[in-house]
Amino acid sequence: MTPESVTEILSSPLAQELFASNIPAHIAYTGLDGAPRSVPISYTLNDGLFRVSSPLHARKVAALQADPRIALSIDTTGAWPARALLVRGTAAVELSEGLPDQYLDATTRTLGADVTGFIDSALAPLHPEWATVTITPSWAKLIDFETVYTEALTELFAQVQVG
Numbered sequence: 001m002t003p004e005s006v007t008e009i010l011s012s013p014l015a016q017e018l019f020a021s022n023i024p025a026h027i028a029y030t031g032l033d034g035a036p037r038s039v040p041i042s043y044t045l046n047d048g049l050f051r052v053s054s055p056l057h058a059r060k061v062a063a064l065q066a067d068p069r070i071a072l073s074i075d076t077t078g079a080w081p082a083r084a085l086l087v088r089g090t091a092a093v094e095l096s097e098g099l100p101d102q103y104l105d106a107t108t109r110t111l112g113a114d115v116t117g118f119i120d121s122a123l124a125p126l127h128p129e130w131a132t133v134t135i136t137p138s139w140a141k142l143i144d145f146e147t148v149y150t151e152a153l154t155e156l157f158a159q160v161q162v163g
Contacts, residue, residue: 001139007048009140015085018074019045022110027052027135028071029091031063042106043072050087050135053103055127056095064091070135081146088139094132099124102132 009015028038039060041052050072054061064070070091075084099119108116 003138006137006140009085009142010045010048010137012142014083014142014144015140018076018083018085021074023074023076024110025050025052026073026075027060028073029060029063030067030069031059032066037063042103042110044102044106044109048137050089050137051102051132052106052135053100053130053132056129056131057127058131061093061131061133064133065093068092070133072135072137081144083145084143086141086143087135087137089135089137092134092136094134096130096132097128098130099127100130100132103130 024040025043026038026040028036031037037060041054044051068091070089072087072089073084076082104116104119107119
């Protein structure tokens with residue numbers, strides 16, 4: 001997929017609606033033991049790059065340093081029509097001292113300012129070193145069961161119409 005195609009998908013009204021919501025992303029990566037992992041996480045999106053932050057000792061940090069392949073999804077689970085943004089790309093890990101501003105911005109968006117204040121005062125002193133993971137998308141797809149169907153459903157509809 002070309003970078004322009006990814007940018008077009010990320011710029012679409014549906015993707016922008018998902019980004020504006022307080023829905024967390026789910027990131028998927030390969031753990032150090034070779035098994036897949038998927039975790040919900042707060043994120044920010046700036047200039048086409050997703051950013052997530054974690055304490056430096058979080059297992060995902062070492063796993064992404066060893067294997068930077070990552071997938072990210074943002075979806076309206078439980079709502080109909082279901083909508084989802086699926087992204088694949090690579091992760092770059094940057095280490096820092098202290099709680100990154102990005103983490104506070106992401107947490108405020110998904111959990112609210114009250115929780116962010118607690119995190120800033122209670123969590124930050126417990127974790128002096130942090131990692132910010134920057135995800136560069138190389139592939140993206142939107143699924144909107146109201147207007148854009150998956151390939152499997154499109155094929156099924158075609159078969160029903162022919163039969």
